Amino acid sequence: MANLSLYAVKAVLILDTEGNRLMAKYYPHATEFAAVKDQRAFEKSLFDKTRRTNSEITLLDGHVVCYRSVVDVYVYLVGSTEENELILSATLNAYVDALDSLLRHQMDKQSIQSYYDMVVLALDECIDDGIILEVDEELIVSRVTKRGIDNMDVVLNEQTLMQAYQTAKERLASSLLK
Numbered sequence: 001m002a003n004l005s006l007y008a009v010k011a012v013l014i015l016d017t018e019g020n021r022l023m024a025k026y027y028p029h030a031t032e033f034a035a036v037k038d039q040r041a042f043e044k045s046l047f048d049k050t051r052r053t054n055s056e057i058t059l060l061d062g063h064v065v066c067y068r069s070v071v072d073v074y075v076y077l078v079g080s081t082e083e084n085e086l087i088l089s090a091t092l093n094a095y096v097d098a099l100d101s102l103l104r105h106q107m108d109k110q111s112i113q114s115y116y117d118m119v120v121l122a123l124d125e126c127i128d129d130g131i132i133l134e135v136d137e138e139l140i141v142s143r144v145t146k147r148g149i150d151n152m153d154v155v156l157n158e159q160t161l162m163q164a165y166q167t168a169k170e171r172l173a174s175s176l177l178k
Helices: 038-051 085-102 109-114 116-126 137-145 161-178
Strands: 009-016 023-028 056-062 063-070 072-078
Touching: 009 038, 009 063, 009 085, 023 038, 023 109, 023 116, 038 056, 038 063, 038 072, 056 085, 063 085, 072 085, 085 116, 085 137, 109 116
Parallel strands: none
Antiparallel strands: 009 023, 009 072, 056 063, 063 072
């Protein structure tokens, strides 16, 4: 039996369409990525392997990598080969969907750079030190925006007219996109 550990995630990466790093979080238990040179080499080989494929899960250098391409960015979640791919994939999907909601369905390179603080906060709410904490997109979004689940529906008369219009527009857009 493999050694069971809570430390399921070794790294989370966001790369642009040229393979350049937009965000990278390598966790301390991933000792094979201790040096920046090793990180860059891994990112290059990862991007080269995944940029032309349509799969969502791959193996690379003894790691399970789940990834998604959204507009002009690639989001990767790296785990060891002993980890359950479905759990890693569910975690990645929750994180990407939370980012999409937080960035108002404009998840592209420019938005990620402009709202880098929310990108990192969402990651911290989803994964802490390589331990998966949350796989529910709505909870991640509510924690990042500091709104509780109960407070997400604000009474209309407490909003300004412009806020009410913006809220209605966002809800309509999200319901149409689903």
